[in-house]
Amino acid sequence: MNIERIDLQNFRSYSYTNLTFSPNLNILLGQNAVGKTTILEAISMFSYGRSVRAKQEKELIQFGQEQSQLRILFNQRGKHVDMAMKIMQKGKQIKVNGVPKKNLSEFLGQLHVILFSPDDLYMIKLGPEERRKFLNLNMGQFINGFVDQLRRYNQLLLQRNSLLRMRQLGPLSVWDEQLSEAGAVVLYARKLFVEIIAKRTTNIYEQLSSQSECLQMTYKTSTKGATEAEYRESLYRQLQQSATSDIEKGYTTVGPHRDDLTFHIDDRVAARFASQGQIRTIILALKFALFDYIVEKTQELPVILLDDVFSELDVLRQEHLLTRLQGAQTILTTTYWGNKKELGIPVKVFNIAHGILSVEE
Ligand SMILES: Nc1ncnc2c1ncn2[C@@H]1O[C@H](COP(=O)(O)OP(=O)(O)O)[C@@H](O)[C@H]1O
Ligand SMILES: [Mg+2]
Known part of the structure; x- marks a missing residue:
């Protein structure tokens, strides 16, 4: 799979820009705050359906503008796909090959990316929210219908929480039924x-770590079960049992929105005990695992997006990374690029200075 071109209009710092990518290695080169990450963010909007860093989508619209537009052309197993997105103050519109789509799930599942970002470290160090985000974003890009189920769950959760705050116990069991149904779908998909x-x-962690340490990664949930039906029943019971204390707290304390993804190295919690080097290795192993999974599932190489992480590696590790990713199209951002020749692969460099691009091949 490779991205041929992306157009950005009134998207963050860009009034209008288009980039035509090489199928090999693309370098987005420029000083801080010139808009390098913005380009990776724009690309990943088409895989994740949302921004990896904006809290609210309207933040993406260029200051002083009403709306923002993105368009991407890519090649999926020899077929050209043209996707467009219009981001408005309220909501967004999406099109695939000129045809408007109502649901995100009709739109996702076509462009697959793996994003390496400096923020990945937070996934290990900070709270469960970052880890759930990893699951939600990545599962959404290739598990059919996952995003719609998740959205349904979140909407029901908001409604239950507002009932709790109004102290209305009566209608709660109706919501609990629907919530446990949607929650079980999300939970079961995540578990698998x-x-x-x-x-x-x-x-992969074992191969990468020189001390042959053992990494365990587990989905942690308080909901018991092994099948979707069991999760549904057990979640319903949990919701009913926690109703009184949830009313006191004003929010729902059980369900997949409270679950976690835990990492242990030799039985020690990575969040507390892992070194910076071990954390980087966990992230690398996790992303390589995701890469292999996507290749197997889609029979195609995903596009690799490397945000500011490449230049921190020495030439040997850079080579290792590129070899491991087996010739996938790569787009990376960096403030410095001095080792073009050593890598021995064709490189296209985009020099970026305040929204202006110039290209060397
Ligand atoms: N909605 C927006 N409108 C205009 N400029 C924006 C908007 N959001 C962010 N920016 C600007 O974009 C720049 C940051 O871009 P970013 O892609 O993170 O830079 P880089 O990765 O090159 O360091 C900052 O200068 C910031 O002020
Ligand atoms: Mg950046």
Whole structure:
């Protein structure tokens, strides 16, 4: 799979820009705050359906403008796909090959990316929210219907929480039924996904870590069960049992929105005990596992987006990374690029200075 071109209009710092990518290695080169990450953010909007860093989508619209537009052209197993997105103050519109789509799930699942970002470290160090975000974003890009189920769950959760705050116990069981149904779908999908990815991540971590340490990655939930139906029943019971204390707190204390993805190295919690180097290795192992999973599932190489992480590695590790990712199209951002020749692969460099691009091949 490779991205041929992306157009950005009134998207963050860009009034209008288009980039035509090489199928090999693309370098977005420029000083801080010139808009390098913005380009990776724009690309990943088409894989994740949302921004990886904006809290609210309207933040993406260029200051002083009403709306923002993105368009991407890519090649998916020899087929050209043209996707467009219009981001407005309220909501967004999406099109695939000129045809408007109502649901994100009709739009996702076509462009696959793996994003390496300096913020990945937070996933290990900070709270469960970052880890759930990792699951939600990545599962959404290739598990059919996941994003719609998650959205339904979140909407029901908001409604239950507002009932709790109004102290209305009566209608609660109706919501609990629907919430446990939607929650079980999300929970079960996550559990299956983590099982597959965890095994691979453990194996790759062992190869990467010189001390042959053992990494365990587990989906942690208070909901008991092994099948979707069991999760539904057990979640319903949990919701009913926690109703009184949830009313006191004013929010729902059980369900997949409270679950976690835990990492242990030799039985010690990585969040507390892992060194910076071990954390980087966990992230690398996790992303490589994701890469292998996507290749197997889609029979195609995903596009690799490397945000400011490449230049921190020495030439040997850079080579290792590129070899491991087996010739996938790569787009990376950096403030410095001095080792073009050593890598021995064709490189296209985009010099970026305050929204202006110039290209060397
Ligand atoms: N909505 C917006 N409108 C205009 N400029 C924006 C908007 N959001 C962010 N920016 C600007 O974009 C720049 C940051 O871009 P970013 O892609 O993070 O830079 P880099 O990765 O090159 O360091 C900053 O100068 C910031 O002020
Ligand atoms: Mg950046």
